Amino acid sequence: GAVVSQHPSWVICKSGTSVKIECRSLDFQATTMFWYRQFPKQSLMLMATSNEGSKATYEQGVEKDKFLINHASLTLSTLTVTSAHPEDSSFYICSAGQETQYFGPGTRLLVL
Amino acid sequence: DAKTTQPTSMDCAEGRAANLPCNHSTISGNEYVYWYRQIHSQGPQYIIHGLKNNETNEMASLIITEDRKSSTLILPHATLRDTAVYYCIVRNRDDKIIFGKGTRLHILP
Numbered sequence: 210g211a212v213v214s215q216h217p218s219w220v221i222c223k224s225g226t227s228v229k230i231e232c233r234s235l236d237f238q239a240t241t242m243f244w245y246r247q248f249p250k251q252s253l254m255l256m257a258t259s260n261e262g263s264k265a266t267y268e269q270g271v272e273k274d275k276f277l278i279n280h281a282s283l284t285l286s287t288l289t290v291t292s293a294h295p296e297d298s299s300f301y302i303c304s305a306g307q308e309t310q311y312f313g314p315g316t317r318l319l320v321l
Numbered sequence: 322d323a324k325t326t327q328p329t330s331m332d333c334a335e336g337r338a339a340n341l342p343c344n345h346s347t348i349s350g351n352e353y354v355y356w357y358r359q360i361h362s363q364g365p366q367y368i369i370h371g372l373k374n375n376e377t378n379e380m381a382s383l384i385i386t387e388d389r390k391s392s393t394l395i396l397p398h399a400t401l402r403d404t405a406v407y408y409c410i411v412r413n414r415d416d417k418i419i420f421g422k423g424t425r426l427h428i429l430p
Contacts, residue, residue: 243417243418245420252408252423253365253420255418302364304364308414308415309367309414311367312357312367314364315363315364317362
């Protein structure tokens with residue numbers, strides 16, 4: 210299947226700082242990518258749809274000014290958690306694909 | 322909301338076939354059935370998908386009932402590495418994926 214990568218795989222930051230997470234499609238182009246968040250012992254929750262060349266579409270309850278999404282090219286989407294707080298600590302996962310969605314390995318964020 | 326119903330958890334002995342059921346009684350004609358699994362602390366892994374015919378690949382088989390209201394994922398010879406949460410998802414091929422709670426499969430040695 211297609212390969213989706215994420216960077217970094219884990220990150221620790223201080224409260225109030227911003228953190229950028231990258232999602233790349235390695236062997237295909239993706240006009241759309243998806244961002245999810247997963248808390249311990251819970252299922253994945255869709256945060257937003259990243260659209261190449263246009264604004265991201267956010268799910269209800271997700272603050273667009275806090276979770277900035279940039280889909281700068283057909284192989285790269287970035288999620289920036291701005292002014293991170295401990296409650297933003299979570300496992301962030303992206304997906305991309307044409308008909309079948311393939312998921313990245315995830316980025317674990319810990320905000321101290 | 323997820324459009325599927327799955328058992329919360331299941332056990333299967335190592336080496337036996339694991340049969341994971343999924344109900345999707347409100348599936349529409351152009352929606353596919355997809356299966357993913359998530360091993361602890363990893364991103365979800367695509368397993369298989371189908372529309373109405375049974376499907377088989379190197380990982381699993383997917384059996385879809387004739388009325389398409391339910392399906393079964395079959396792992397033919399389960400190993401300890403198959404321990405994971407398995408998600409059954411119904412979607413159009415261009416749609417976003419909404420995850421339900423899935424089935425936690427324990428493979429017993």
